């Protein structure tokens with residue numbers, strides 16, 4: 001509980017979120033987090049809003065020993081988001097919308113089905129690819145369904161949002177062209193401009209031996225370093241995970257499809273089997289309070305049975 | 307190779323020159339060549355998936371991708387390389403710590419990519435060896 005209030009969510013917010021579909025709410029402790037929240041900026045920010053991060057949907061995955069409700073968990077998450085009393089301004093999907101397949105036809109079918117389901121969300125939605133969607137054809141199929149932009153920016157109520165694509169190149173890189181684009185974009189920003197980055201893989205080398213890294217992600221972090229208020233929300237690792245590189249927080253969200261062992265808990269990356277005692281354990285989504293001039297505050301919300 | 311062509315090559319391929327210099331130094335100080343271990347990389351496994359070596363003894367992994375430009379990443383020893391289908395890629399290093407270390411394919415290669423990994427087992431050198 002203390003962790004949650006430390007992240008800026010009051011007990012009342014907590015109870016409200018907890019009431020969503022009977023969901024369990026938690027925010028993990030993050031060293032240094034209370035510190036960054038207190039930092040303020042001189043920018044004109046009107047950032048009193050929430051947004052939602054949904055990640056690693058893996059539509060098409062069908063291993064029932066890991067998730068017997070593999071057709072239901074995305075809908076559960078969508079229902080929970082749609083019933084939020086405090087409507088989010090938008091939902092961001094941070095990649096792996098579909099589970100990979102070597103068959104381009106099946107890939108398109110999964111992307112199409114996913115898009116149909118996501119259209120049931122009652123607020124605006126933004127997308128980006130993960131390697132399961134885009135790495136085998138460099139995003140060709142993804143772009144047919146979600147448009148040509150796989151990295152892009154948008155501004156919303158005083159926050160500059162940057163979407164970085166570290167998956168459509170099978171080498172798990174941003175690449176020089178995108179890094180140059182990022183540099184140009186950041187040149188136009190003031191140092192006190194609050195920035196939120198969405199990406200799929202961790203930008204820092206969380207665990208390269210588990211393919212949890214972006215080979216040139218450190219260059220993006222270096223470009224972001226001069227900005228006082230930067231937060232990165234990503235997916236890929238199917239764990240709620242929180243890490244600081246200097247003053248920049250990196251927050252991985254849970255998957256709505258299957259949890260993966262936390263790094264270090266097993267020798268190899270392993271999908272965690274369904275636990276009938278704790279159904280939906282480790283699957284979930286994230287609500288984020290934009291935080292205004294201070295850093296965003298996040299709450300990770302687990303899926304539950306009812 | 308005359309000095310001039312050596313220099314022009316040096317300007318073009320500093321990595322290769324570093325290996326050449328290192329190789330020369332190595333020959334001067336040691337009698338044993340690195341132990342060579344062949345590993346095959348194909349969708350979606352490394353074979354063998356477990357490789358045993360000794361701490362402190364140089365080893366050359368000779369990795370051959372059969373069907374795709376897989377990656378090889380042994381991050382605990384800062385060893386990574388893009389593999390080239392049909393070609394042997396040699397990685398020489400001296401493991402300086404004992405234990406079990408996971409290596410993985412880090413170029414997304416398809417359905418089974420997330421399970422394409424192996425383990426390098428580094429044993430302590432026998433006492434007195």
Ligand SMILES: [Cu+2]
Nearest residue numbers: 096130131236
């Ligand atoms: Cu991923």
Ligand SMILES: [Fe+2]
Nearest residue numbers: 056096130236
């Ligand atoms: Fe994923």
